[in-house]
Amino acid sequence: MGKILVTGATGNIGKYVVSELIKKGEAVKAAFFNVEKGELDCEKVQFDFLNKATFDDALRDVDRIFLVRPPQLADPKKDMRPFLEAVSAKGIKQVVFVSLLGVEKNPIVPHRKIEDMIREMAIPYTFLRPGFFMQNLSTTHQEEIRARDEIFVPVGKAKTSFIDTRDIGAVAAQCFVDEKHIFQSYTLTGNEAIDYYQVAKILSEVLGRNIDYKNPGLLKFRRETINRGVKKEFANVMTMLYLLTRMGTAEKVTDDLEKVLQRKPISFKQFACDHKSIWEKSKITV
Template sequence: MDKYLVTGASGNIGKYVVDELIVLKKDIKAAVHNTEKAKKLFKDKEDVELVKFDFLDKKTFENALEGVQAIFLVRPPNLANPRKDMLPFLEAAKEKGIEKIVFVSLLGVEKNPIVPHRKIENMIKNLSIPYVFLRPSFFMQNLNTNHKEEIKKRDELYIPAGSSKTSFIDTRDIARAAAISLIENKYKNISITLTGKEAIDYNEVSKILSEVLGRKIEYKNPSLLRFRKERIKRGTPKEFANVMTLLYLMTKLGTAKDITYDLEKIIGREPIGFKQYAIDHKDYWS
């Protein structure tokens, strides 16, 4: 048996995990909410089996887990209560004899017991399921998802991070590390902090975006409370606005600036730099 379940398979890490596993010639179950919608995304991928999956629907667990060796796990941002929302699936995985879970956790989670990621890590450990916890820094791709509209329509970065630096990481690199961690036995029962190759502040981010896009992108640095209020006003769900505010508070306190070299050791090449990310994604903001 050599089949892998990828949760969040249409997301900004999961879709790249699928691609990496295809390169590694593995069979894949891609877990998605809407299989019809996902068919377009995976139409050219013969080794991918689409399965309808929902953490909140136990009826979807059996088919998703059948014949699976290991799981790539991401927490949907809207699921704020891991014990209620995700533990039933983890218990089902344990019952099925899953050999490993590679979970995308959070940078600095070992110092923060209240965030959902820490609780999920603890649940996996308590169930004695072999694991790899990947603890990445701030995703570059957050800028073309969570901050896409403000860059595209307002030519601004509306982020309360002060002058602190962030060791941004490309989700394509996280996906490669996740795929390798899934299939290689030497990665087992470990937690790995993943960062990009350099730490830059948001003034530098705005400078690079301005250069790549050919127009001025201004870094606006609101207070944390003003940021939260404005995000909610612009349509961000309150719970997610709270999470974003907490993450930027941690950034402002300097927790996102450190650089590690474990990513390069796993993926076997230099991590993708911020300018290359911006070039590759510029159509999102055009």
Template sequence: MKPAILVTGATGNIGYYVVKELSAKNERVRVALRNVNKDKEVFSQYEVDMVRFDFLDPSTYDQALDGVKKVFLIRPPQLANPKKDMKHFIDKLSEKGIEEIVFVSLMGVENNPVVPHRKIEDMIVASGIEYTFLRPGFFMQNLNTTHRDDIALRNELFMPVGKAKTSFIDTRDIAAVATVCLTEPGHLGGKYTLTGAESIDYHEVATILSKTLGREIEYKNPGVLEFRKTIIKRGIKKEYANVMTMLYVLTRLGTAEKTTDDVEKILKRKPITFEQYAKDFQEEWK
């Protein structure tokens, strides 16, 4: 039987598209789910194996990895301590003889040793397993998930970024790159910084969304403390609000502006534009 590829984070806005892309290439896909009964309908259109899996429950590891040779790895946002929460799983991957890990990391992680993504990269390198690190910038899809209500209900972009630019990337492009790395030779040891083809500021984002949706979307640009206080009031958990605030402060300092051509080189096409993303997801904000 053909070896399987295990996809973690499969219900998220990258993992789902990885499952879709791998299925289109007739790969044998195993989808790791915390609750199979709850999420199985999401993947009903694909011929995939579904298995219960939880990073915090080592008893789920063996069944998830039986017959698997490659792993698409995403860190669940709530797992903030990689040594405690994820090292056991990486050790198991080494024990099982996994041939490759494609891990979704973070843009700029090579210069930031304190973030969880960097610690996971270091653990993977230390494990001796072949790897490919994908280091994406800010997801376009954050605007139709995390910031959906701001746009849909309040007609605003509410983030403290000033005039800084962001090289937004569509998560469908991240998934497409991951699929190439999992199924085609030449990417072992790769460390790819994945961005869109251009950087735009949030005034430009507001203009594009206004044109696409046919109503005015305003970029509010609150102060940092006002931003944190407001999003907590709107229901964001304090721990996540702190992370969001930190990321936007870094963006304000210009850390999200960098663009690369890694996506184009790997996919042999231009990255999806922000205009195309807005058009494709416009129903999310209605």
């Protein structure tokens, strides 16, 4: 077997894909925009979706690819298609692509367009369609929880079937080592959908202090998010995603993850316990 190229190798999912594949004895090539900053214990290669000159080195000796779309690349036809054409020309055996929950019903989002291109080029695929990441609360929303004891999210009482990105990484790795997962699509969620009042309650119990779910209106959320230093473009994306959540699009629960891994998903309570130090008052963010 050849090597597995992991794009987004230091991201919320990619780093777990790398570690899980190494545990399984697979040869991993981790792709970095700046390879000098790569700290993973595997082969590293410089890679940029927008630079065709990096494709040959990245794909050398590779027969499988873990693919994630960098969020700043919003035009798949321009930004992603050249690389997929190189992948197709090389005869890659499998691409595991991190798509999006509900993408099969939404032809507008970039993830769906990438899925369509992969099918069009007849590239053997596995599509992973996860729901909201638990890690959004330990990254994007970390500071408001740590410093303000609040969750500032505009979704009302809508429920979300949160998934731990460690589980997504584990599923991706398993899909590479068993050919039965080729040409399959998996909708990945936790094993329950909870609202943000429940999220706040669990965090309060784990942290030993009260965390308040603020539940702002959508316009207030967008305005305050920008005021807190988030770029307008990203604030707009967040607002749209939470609008969709408010409409009930994030509450779906499936057992796809359990079928692949033969175990239950990581619970939100376990995630909170494992990441407790992230939200401690003494934690300094850089």
